Amino acid sequence: MISVRDLNKSYGGTHVLHDLSFDIKPGLMTGFVGGNGAGKTTTMRILLGVLSHDSGEILVHGSPITAAYRAGIGYMPEERGLYPKMPVIDQLVYLARLHGSSAKAAKARATDLLERLDLNHRAKDKLEELSLGNQQRAQVAAALVHEPNALVLDEPFSGLDPHAVDTTLQVLRETADTGVPVLFSSHQLDVVERLCDELVILADGRVVANGTRQELIEQHAETEWELIAGTDTGWVRSMSGVDVTSFDGGHVRFRAADAEAANAVLREASARGTVTRFGTVRHSLHEIFTEVTR
Numbered sequence: 001m002i003s004v005r006d007l008n009k010s011y012g013g014t015h016v017l018h019d020l021s022f023d024i025k026p027g028l029m030t031g032f033v034g035g036n037g038a039g040k041t042t043t044m045r046i047l048l049g050v051l052s053h054d055s056g057e058i059l060v061h062g063s064p065i066t067a068a069y070r071a072g073i074g075y076m077p078e079e080r081g082l083y084p085k086m087p088v089i090d091q092l093v094y095l096a097r098l099h100g101s102s103a104k105a106a107k108a109r110a111t112d113l114l115e116r117l118d119l120n121h122r123a124k125d126k127l128e129e130l131s132l133g134n135q136q137r138a139q140v141a142a143a144l145v146h147e148p149n150a151l152v153l154d155e156p157f158s159g160l161d162p163h164a165v166d167t168t169l170q171v172l173r174e175t176a177d178t179g180v181p182v183l184f185s186s187h188q189l190d191v192v193e194r195l196c197d198e199l200v201i202l203a204d205g206r207v208v209a210n211g212t213r214q215e216l217i218e219q220h221a222e223t224e225w226e227l228i229a230g231t232d233t234g235w236v237r238s239m240s241g242v243d244v245t246s247f248d249g250g251h252v253r254f255r256a257a258d259a260e261a262a263n264a265v266l267r268e269a270s271a272r273g274t275v276t277r278f279g280t281v282r283h284s285l286h287e288i289f290t291e292v293t294r
């Protein structure tokens, strides 16, 4: 497990990370989300050791992170970093060999990754000849080619079409399943929702929420009820213990003081006509994100 503890960072006089603490657990995919400038890239760079921090610690299994461990992390930096004029397969083999693989093992691993990422047909092309989405897949392959001990990926899904998101996700999931801790940042909350086991939400350099999606719902999102009926539901506004949050004809959402107040709405709706749906609403990550970062 990688543990970030009480991390602080300033650029000049501007304090951008404030006592940041969270864990990246082995075998899990941890989504790192936050608005522009929240501090995700800064944190990732500190994790990799390419940027210094002012105070705090990065621990691996409880001991300070070492240069050797850092060298084994598969990193996909925000600014990317492959050679535009080199064929994709050659750079993957080169990177694997830098990490000590034999020529044969490096070639086998690179070929296998390109197949799994659905990029084998472009293996011999120069990186700059690929579309941006395919360049992105090559970057993912580069982070994985040396069989990393951990993965830190800055926006690995940006610019990918839905098929590429699925392909990349599967490769990352298989990597996590071997016990590797994975941290990835993303602005695509629907993608994060689909694939992460744990979430760290940052706002202005502070962790404002951390846990599984279910834990975040329990901690941060108030339960809302939803009623869909065959007739107008405007009357719900006048029910006691009920606070309507959205209303559109036969579709209403509300917060209820308690379960009895919600049940009274159901009884009234049934008395008035057909009830198509009644129940609590599953909050999207987007709603939780809005709630915790406002």
Ligand SMILES: Nc1ncnc2c1ncn2[C@@H]1O[C@H](COP(=O)(O)OP(=O)(O)OP(=O)(O)O)[C@@H](O)[C@H]1O
Pocket (backbone or CB within 6 Å): 011, 016, 034, 035, 036, 037, 038, 039, 040, 041, 042, 043
């Ligand atoms: N080299 C730098 N010099 C000064 N300030 C910086 C530097 N790099 C980042 N910052 C500032 O640090 C804060 C955090 O930036 P960072 O890039 O870590 O955020 P982020 O969450 O990755 O944002 P985004 O989602 O937009 O990529 C921002 O206020 C940014 O302006």
